[in-house]
Amino acid sequence: MKAGRSNTRSGPPVAVALAGLAGMVSRRSLALSGAALLLCTLWLLLLRPVVLGGPASYLVVSGASMEPALRSGDLVVAVRADAYAVGDIVAFHTDGGLVVHRIVGSDDSGFVVQGDSRASPDIWRPEATEILGAVRFQVPFGGRLIEILRTPFSLGLAAAAATFLLIAGGRVTPRTEARP
Secondary structure (H helix, E strand, O other): OOOOOOOOOOOOHHHHHHHHHHHHOOHHHHHHHHHHHHHHHHHHHHOOEHHHOOOEEEEEOOOOOOOOOOOOOOEEEEEOOOOOOOOOEEEEEEOOEEEEEEEEEEEOOEEEEEOOOOOOOOOOOOOHHHEEEEEEEEEOOHHHHHHHHOOHHHHHHHHHHHHHHHHHHOOOOOOOOOOO
16 A cells, blocks of 8 residues: 555545445446335235235136136236226135126126126126125236246245355355466
C-alpha cells in the first residue's frame, strides 16, 4: 500500500455500507427483485388459496363435460365472489366430489348449472354459499404438469437436484495464480 492512501472509505458507516452495496447490486437485479415482490404481493392478496385464508381454489379439470371451454387436464383458478351470474363457470361440491359447470339459470332451490357439452341441466342446484368460486382463468394442460410433478420419480429427481446444488453450488474454489 502506498503511503498516504487508506484502504478504507471514510464517511458515516451507513453511507459506506450503502456505497458498497450499490456497487454489488445492479439496477437490473433491483428491478427484477421489485417485480418479483410485486407479483408475490398481488398473488398473496388476490389469488391466495383457500387453505391459506384466501379467495382462490386451484382445480384440475377431469372429464369432457365442459369442452370446448375447459378440457381434461386444464388447471383452473376459481375465485370466490359476492354474487354469481348466468354465464359464469363455477366450481362447487357435490356428494361425488367437485364439479366445474356453467350457470345457465336459477330457481327457488339454487343455481341451474350445466356442462357445456351436455344436452340438459344438472340435477344439482348449488346455492351461492356452496360455490367455491367462479373460474377466472385457466392454464391449458397445467393440471397435467402438476400431476407429473407430484409423482414419486419427479419428487425424487427434484430432491436430488436440490441436494446437488447445495453440495456443489456452495463450494468456491479459490483461484491460484502462478507466481513468477
